[in-house]
Amino acid sequence: MQTDMKKDNLRRLAIPFKLQPVQRSVASGLTNADIQKAFQFFNRCETKLADVVSNVEQLREEGGATRSSPNLPEVMMLGRSNVGKSSLITALMSPLNNDYVGSNNKIKEFARSSSKSGFTQYLHYYNCGRKLKIIDTPGYGHASKEAHGNLVLRYLQMQKNLRRVYVLVDGYVGISPLDHEMFRILGANGIPWNIVLTKLDKHITKPGITKSSKSGTKQFLTEQDADVINGVVVNALQYVKTMSSTPDAEGGNGTVLEEVFGTCSHRRLNYMGIPELRASVLSTCGLL
Ligand SMILES: Nc1nc2c(ncn2[C@@H]2O[C@H](COP(=O)(O)OP(=O)(O)O)[C@@H](O)[C@H]2O)c(=O)[nH]1
Numbered sequence: 001m002q003t004d005m006k007k008d009n010l011r012r013l014a015i016p017f018k019l020q021p022v023q024r025s026v027a028s029g030l031t032n033a034d035i036q037k038a039f040q041f042f043n044r045c046e047t048k049l050a051d052v053v054s055n056v057e058q059l060r061e062e063g064g065a066t067r068s069s070p071n072l073p074e075v076m077m078l079g080r081s082n083v084g085k086s087s088l089i090t091a092l093m094s095p096l097n098n099d100y101v102g103s104n105n106k107i108k109e110f111a112r113s114s115s116k117s118g119f120t121q122y123l124h125y126y127n128c129g130r131k132l133k134i135i136d137t138p139g140y141g142h143a144s145k146e147a148h149g150n151l152v153l154r155y156l157q158m159q160k161n162l163r164r165v166y167v168l169v170d171g172y173v174g175i176s177p178l179d180h181e182m183f184r185i186l187g188a189n190g191i192p193w194n195i196v197l198t199k200l201d202k203h204i205t206k207p208g209i210t211k212s213s214k215s216g217t218k219q220f221l222t223e224q225d226a227d228v229i230n231g232v233v234v235n236a237l238q239y240v241k242t243m244s245s246t247p248d249a250e251g252g253n254g255t256v257l258e259e260v261f262g263t264c265s266h267r268r269l270n271y272m273g274i275p276e277l278r279a280s281v282l283s284t285c286g287l288l
């Protein structure tokens, strides 16, 4: 029975069982029921690009909110250019079916992503089910412009409805000095934030075991690759814990949350971490 349950979990989530303990520990406080509920919410909710804010003046006119549904709770995705913000938002908001690995349905690209740096230039507010907004942002670093940076900074200073910032860090490249600067800014503005590691599929070095079932062909990781991915997530969590226990003099780390989400926004790693992130977003917005 126990073995059957394990097999069933493995099949349904289609990620190696070895990853489960890491996933549970990173998304602390979220139960399986929360994750299921959030999964269905984002699968079913109507999502639309509700507002695009292109300059600081526009922010000021609206007093830090947006014209449409100005009181909805907001979460923001921040990170370097090309780290995978728009792809992550697309995966979060797309109707992934329950057995989503091996599905041949290409997910609809809600938040446009590109391999070209600097593609997202403004603040893009996605309204999810008229309950919350997810904000896509221009990235910092390569190909970013000063005006984009100012827009994000002004938003952070003026925001009224922001509940949390998810700072995306490339899970293959690691944390950069620019990320540190962002952590400091978030701390200085009293905004709760946590790290989301992206593109963890880049650690896949070997094709794993392929299994076929009615719903398609699924790839499982090799044990070695799974160990590496687990290691990256655990290290990041350790890093955050150290940061949280030693807030710097300027209060830069005082608002960090001891949570790390290890993710992949592509099918290659079965949208790893996306269900947990969905639950986190709903919970953060007081909707779980
Ligand atoms: N391998 C891999 N590539 C990704 C992943 N997420 C995004 N990318 C790619 O990274 C590039 C930048 O993605 P995008 O979402 O536009 O990044 P943004 O600039 O932060 O919005 C695109 O070519 C994406 O296809 C992922 O999980 N794994």
Ligand SMILES: [Mg+2]
Binding pocket: 085, 086, 087, 112, 113, 114, 119, 120, 136, 137
């Ligand atoms: Mg983008």
